[in-house]
Amino acid sequence: MTHNAVVVGGNRTPFAKAGGPLAQASNHDLLTAALDGLVARYGLAGTRIGEVAAGAVLKHPKDFNLTREAVLSSALDPSTPACDLQQACGTGLEATVYVANKIALGQIDSGIAGGTDSTSDAPITVSDPLRRALLAANAAKTAPQRLKALSRIRPAHLKPQAPSVTEPRTGLSMGEHQALTTERWGISREDQDEIAAASHHKLAAAWDDGFFDDLVTPYLGLARDAILRADTSVEKLAKLRPVFGGPGGTMTAGNSTALSDGAATSLLASEDWAREHHLPVLAKVVDAEVAAVDHPGGDDLLLGPVAAAGRMLARRGLTLDDFALIEIHEAFASTVLTTLEAWKSDEYCRSLGLDGALGTIDRSILNVTGSSLAAGHPFAATGARIVPTLAKLLHQRGPGSKGLISMCAAGGQGVVAILEAV
Amino acid sequence: MAGTEPARTVEHLSESPGMGAAFARALIPRRGDTARIPDRAVTIHGHRQDLARLAEYSRVCEFTLRHSVPATWIHVLTFPLHVHLLSDAESSVPLVGAVHVSNDMTMHRAVGADEALDLTVHLENLRPHRRGALVDLVGQAHADGELVWDGVSTYLSSSVSVPGDPEGRDRTPFEAGTPHGLWRLPADLGRRYRRASKDPNPIHTSRLAAKAFGFPRPIIHGMWTHARALAALEGRLADAFSVHVDFVKPILLPRTVGFTSTATERSLDVAVTSRDGATPFLLMRAKDGSP
Numbered sequence: 001m002t003h004n005a006v007v008v009g010g011n012r013t014p015f016a017k018a019g020g021p022l023a024q025a026s027n028h029d030l031l032t033a034a035l036d037g038l039v040a041r042y043g044l045a046g047t048r049i050g051e052v053a054a055g056a057v058l059k060h061p062k063d064f065n066l067t068r069e070a071v072l073s074s075a076l077d078p079s080t081p082a083c084d085l086q087q088a089c090g091t092g093l094e095a096t097v098y099v100a101n102k103i104a105l106g107q108i109d110s111g112i113a114g115g116t117d118s119t120s121d122a123p124i125t126v127s128d129p130l131r132r133a134l135l136a137a138n139a140a141k142t143a144p145q146r147l148k149a150l151s152r153i154r155p156a157h158l159k160p161q162a163p164s165v166t167e168p169r170t171g172l173s174m175g176e177h178q179a180l181t182t183e184r185w186g187i188s189r190e191d192q193d194e195i196a197a198a199s200h201h202k203l204a205a206a207w208d209d210g211f212f213d214d215l216v217t218p219y220l221g222l223a224r225d226a227i228l229r230a231d232t233s234v235e236k237l238a239k240l241r242p243v244f245g246g247p248g249g250t251m252t253a254g255n256s257t258a259l260s261d262g263a264a265t266s267l268l269a270s271e272d273w274a275r276e277h278h279l280p281v282l283a284k285v286v287d288a289e290v291a292a293v294d295h296p297g298g299d300d301l302l303l304g305p306v307a308a309a310g311r312m313l314a315r316r317g318l319t320l321d322d323f324a325l326i327e328i329h330e331a332f333a334s335t336v337l338t339t340l341e342a343w344k345s346d347e348y349c350r351s352l353g354l355d356g357a358l359g360t361i362d363r364s365i366l367n368v369t370g371s372s373l374a375a376g377h378p379f380a381a382t383g384a385r386i387v388p389t390l391a392k393l394l395h396q397r398g399p400g401s402k403g404l405i406s407m408c409a410a411g412g413q414g415v416v417a418i419l420e421a422v
Numbered sequence: 423m424a425g426t427e428p429a430r431t432v433e434h435l436s437e438s439p440g441m442g443a444a445f446a447r448a449l450i451p452r453r454g455d456t457a458r459i460p461d462r463a464v465t466i467h468g469h470r471q472d473l474a475r476l477a478e479y480s481r482v483c484e485f486t487l488r489h490s491v492p493a494t495w496i497h498v499l500t501f502p503l504h505v506h507l508l509s510d511a512e513s514s515v516p517l518v519g520a521v522h523v524s525n526d527m528t529m530h531r532a533v534g535a536d537e538a539l540d541l542t543v544h545l546e547n548l549r550p551h552r553r554g555a556l557v558d559l560v561g562q563a564h565a566d567g568e569l570v571w572d573g574v575s576t577y578l579s580s581s582v583s584v585p586g587d588p589e590g591r592d593r594t595p596f597e598a599g600t601p602h603g604l605w606r607l608p609a610d611l612g613r614r615y616r617r618a619s620k621d622p623n624p625i626h627t628s629r630l631a632a633k634a635f636g637f638p639r640p641i642i643h644g645m646w647t648h649a650r651a652l653a654a655l656e657g658r659l660a661d662a663f664s665v666h667v668d669f670v671k672p673i674l675l676p677r678t679v680g681f682t683s684t685a686t687e688r689s690l691d692v693a694v695t696s697r698d699g700a701t702p703f704l705l706m707r708a709k710d711g712s713p
């Protein structure tokens with residue numbers, strides 16, 4: 001027996017740039033803040049939820065049970081179980097899929113999906129040789145053995161290792177990868193800056209309309225997304241120097257997402273549970289798919305979602321024309337643009353084993369309340385930002401309205417999902 | 423191949439010979455000699471692989487530590503035998519200063535880290551080159567009498583000569599292009615690889631020694647670059663495969679280099695290049711199956 005897994009709503013912290021207003025908050029603090037806001041909004045204090053699934057991309061070893069610990073810090077019933085889940089930038093959406101699947105199968109009747117990341121409080125680790133020497137010293141049975149192990153430590157080993165967003169197999173940062181893709185697909189600087197400016201303008205308009213009033217709870221004195229620049233323009237963005245792709249590159253700090261701090265959560269439930277608890281029923285989770293590309297073999301790192309979308313649409317007998325709204329995560333403005341180009345390309349789609357091009361879309365249905373360029377992108381949180389946002393937008397458009405989410409992730413992966421207003 | 427070979431005398435060693443003294447001997451200049459190589463083969467029976475060293479080798483070359491060992495690891499195990507033969511009184515080809523120009527290896531099947539290996543190396547095919555002489559160091563690894571790995575390392579020595587006309591050599595084709603991977607090779611990479619490989623050649627670790635051989639800075643071992651390139655293809659090659667590399671240019675340390683791989687119908691081709699993809703340092707072609 002399967003059940004409708006529906007999105008009840010969501011809550012997130014405002015997002016901020018690394019080193020900004022949320023710099024003092026850890027992943028645990030951020031996730032707890034997002035959970036407590038959700039609990040307050042939907043009256044869940046003391047309620048046992050079926051399961052909470054969330055994660056962080058940059059995670060401290062001490063946070064091995066991050067989500068469960070955040071649940072224990074929150075106002076949820078302490079008997080609420082939790083699990084940590086991680087799929088790079090796809091984490092928040094993958095957590096949604098995980099919870100929705102359990103609800104659909106009847107294993108749980110309510111669940112919370114989320115994600116958090118703090119690039120301000122990123123884990124710093126010791127170097128490999130220092131770690132090996134310390135482990136050997138720890139395992140040593142005699143003092144001379146311990147001394148011998150410690151004598152292998154050299155001054156250079158003491159340098160702390162900051163985490164990097166470099167793909168381990170290629171040595172290229174995500175921006176460097178996307179710069180290759182941008183060049184390969186012939187994406188212009190102007191088009192990228194237009195996407196970036198539009199993202200800020202749409203997000204600012206949504207804030208002004210009060211759209212986020214029931215999606216975001218202020219935290220540590222921050223009430224709005226701190227990266228948002230309502231007054232930016234294509235002209236202002238055009239003045240920025242390229243940061244990826246060399247001196248002739250087209251990708252700037254303006255049309256690439258900033259390293260961010262923040263957390264987001266989404267409340268999901270079976271339709272029956274939501275109605276019994278007199279909670280809103282915004283949209284159901286219809287389907288989802290994950291795909292990956294061979295970026296070590298030279299494929300475009302961030303085009304993983306294209307095959308996922310193609311296979312999912314084919315399975316559902318849907319085309320892009322069936323969607324009222326589309327959300328493409330703005331890792332970079334050029335990710336959005338290359339995804340749109342890839343959807344249009346018969347040749348590329350066939351190379352993925354699809355029957356042909358997915359088609360073109362009307363840009364007016366894309367990221368209508370802005371996306372990651374303006375809001376920021378705390379890696380694991382973004383999926384859990386998009387899901388309730390899109391569910392609310394679809395609900396406003398009326399029952400049956402469908403929305404598509406496309407998210408790229410490190411490791412050449414892509415997560416896509418379909419929501420439909422109830 | 424074995425059937426057409428002349429019978430060789432075989433020198434049995436009980437363990438891997440140390441390489442330090444051999445390298446010291448090889449530093450003595452022997453310019454202008456007509457090349458001579460020893461005729462015999464050298465063998466170590468029942469070599470037990472050192473797991474801690476294999477782990478260190480895997481870390482420095484970025485292989486996943488698996489039960490099956492990398493092909494280049496078996497080359498490393500045979501390398502002391504190369505040095506032993508080249509530092510022999512019957513050899514006039516000095517190892518230091520000789521340039522490793524190309525290498526071929528075949529894995530006939532997956533080799534476990536716990537397998538005892540019989541390692542054999544001999545020299546053959548001394549032939550003229552326009553800049554000196556080429557010689558092949560031929561290695562084999564047997565497990566329980568079964569040939570599991572063989573390798574041919576071709577060295578160019580410019581300090582000896584062989585009469586005759588140099589043969590034309592086929593270069594692996596190379597096309598400049600933007601690399602889709604970058605490797606940052608740190609200054610101490612030569613020292614780290616030396617610990618795992620035990621190759622004591624000082625041009626990889628000492629600026630002074632590197633200068634003596636005409637390099638402004640130490641250069642990374644060609645076999646590290648080869649191993650790193652093979653590690654980048656892990657999971658894409660069958661248990662049995664053959665691989666050829668050309669060491670086109672040395673890589674000075676530290677340096678960031680580019681990596682490009684191309685899958686063709688018959689092979690996986692790799693180029694390790696300058697960062698901009700214009701200058702090749704190493705070209706590699708790997709094919710599934712043993713020939």
